[in-house]
Amino acid sequence: MSCAFWAKKLNPERHVGLLELNQIGYGASTKNAGFLTKGSLSYYHHLEASYGEKIAHNFFSFGHDSIQLAHDFILKDSSLEFTPTSSLTLSTHVLQHNPFFHEVDHLYSDKFSRRAHLSPGEVKINPQTFIHHLKTMCEKMGVVIHENVVVDKKNCDGLQSQIIFCLNAYTGSFLENFQTKISPYRGQMLEMQIQDGHSFDHLFYYPEERVYWRFYQDKIWIGGKRLVDEERETTMDMGINSVIQLELEDFVRTKLNLRATVTRQWSGIMGFTKNERPICQRLEQENQYLLAGFSGHGMGYGFKSAKELVEHLDDKQKEPFFFNPLRDKIES
Numbered sequence: 001m002s003c004a005f006w007a008k009k010l011n012p013e014r015h016v017g018l019l020e021l022n023q024i025g026y027g028a029s030t031k032n033a034g035f036l037t038k039g040s041l042s043y044y045h046h047l048e049a050s051y052g053e054k055i056a057h058n059f060f061s062f063g064h065d066s067i068q069l070a071h072d073f074i075l076k077d078s079s080l081e082f083t084p085t086s087s088l089t090l091s092t093h094v095l096q097h098n099p100f101f102h103e104v105d106h107l108y109s110d111k112f113s114r115r116a117h118l119s120p121g122e123v124k125i126n127p128q129t130f131i132h133h134l135k136t137m138c139e140k141m142g143v144v145i146h147e148n149v150v151v152d153k154k155n156c157d158g159l160q161s162q163i164i165f166c167l168n169a170y171t172g173s174f175l176e177n178f179q180t181k182i183s184p185y186r187g188q189m190l191e192m193q194i195q196d197g198h199s200f201d202h203l204f205y206y207p208e209e210r211v212y213w214r215f216y217q218d219k220i221w222i223g224g225k226r227l228v229d230e231e232r233e234t235t236m237d238m239g240i241n242s243v244i245q246l247e248l249e250d251f252v253r254t255k256l257n258l259r260a261t262v263t264r265q266w267s268g269i270m271g272f273t274k275n276e277r278p279i280c281q282r283l284e285q286e287n288q289y290l291l292a293g294f295s296g297h298g299m300g301y302g303f304k305s306a307k308e309l310v311e312h313l314d315d316k317q318k319e320p321f322f323f324n325p326l327r328d329k330i331e332s
């Protein structure tokens with residue numbers, strides 16, 4: 001959807017079509033917790049340990065710019081439900097400081113260490129209204145959207161048009177070469193109604209148990225704990241995993257000290273690459289590109305990634321941040 005948006009926005013004369021196998025919003029983009037985020041402190045510790053501070057900082061800046069773009073182009077002029085906020089990474093022990101994050105005191109619960117790590121400039125959205133709004137914007141600009149369309153790769157190979165495949169977890173079932181590069185991982189989400197009206201604006205991460213949560217009206221949305229039942233969560237089937245759901249429920253009651261009742265459960269399928277960085281590259285056919293494998297970061301990184309790829313189609317000198325050459329530079 002973001003690629004279609006930028007393809008039309010950057011060149012209104014261009015004919016842009018979006019072909020969707022199901023309904024727009026069927027994928028992870030409406031199933032997530034609505035964090036427009038750069039990611040948790042532990043994610044940046046991992047990036048820094050793997051690639052050094054400069055590259056980690058580049059990722060952080062890229063995420064920041066991408067969220068700002070989404071704010072300026074999608075959120076600014078609309079009545080969408082969104083809240084500018086910060087994310088807080090919590091821990092039970094003192095975490096190593098990171099220059100991109102601010103260390104702050106928080107009054108959350110006695111179950112976590114008092115010092116948390118704050119990342120400002122993030123946004124809390126309702127992913128369903130967000131995607132619906134983006135779809136409407138695309139249609140108004142003249143993007144032609146076809147839903148319930150079965151796309152055949154062989155037919156694509158005969159076309160002259162520029163094609164970007166954005167199939168996320170479904171990439172491997174469409175492009176065989178990517179079966180081992182992008183793995184479908186399911187993520188469970190739980191919504192609970194809070195009885196005592198307790199609420200914070202932040203986006204929360206608790207990396208020790210791979211849990212994240214935020215408040216939505218008088219409810220909490222909480223997700224994660226995939227590794228509790230990793231085998232069953234390595235699937236393309238959207239379904240409820242009761243073991244994980246019970247763990248999330250227990251977390252809300254015992255760790256967050258909330259009296260709450262379950263109102264909704266859902267899941268979505270993420271497309272994970274081995275290093276959790278998206279794949280942005282040209283395919284064998286010169287006019288075909290892939291932008292997929294955003295792992296747990298597509299809402300934060302996706303909008304700018306799409307813009308940069310579309311700019312590259314128009315000017316091959318412009319190299320997207322996640323393009324192969326950069327990946328090679330990082331790996332070497």
Ligand SMILES: Cc1cc2nc3c(=O)[nH]c(=O)nc-3n(C[C@H](O)[C@H](O)[C@H](O)COP(=O)(O)OP(=O)(O)OC[C@H]3O[C@@H](n4cnc5c(N)ncnc54)[C@H](O)[C@@H]3O)c2cc1C
Binds near residue numbers: 034151
């Ligand atoms: C539970 C959960 C929590 C998450 N939390 C966060 C978060 O906090 N922050 C963050 O940044 N990201 C998060 N993510 C990840 C984020 O949602 C994804 O990275 C992002 O939505 C991926 O967007 P996409 O457009 O690439 O893929 P999707 O939104 O998955 O869209 C892919 C689309 O391709 C369609 N499709 C499949 N096959 C075909 C075909 N053959 N032809 C045409 N269309 C096809 C599908 O129907 C689908 O609609 C989370 C994801 C989940 C599931």
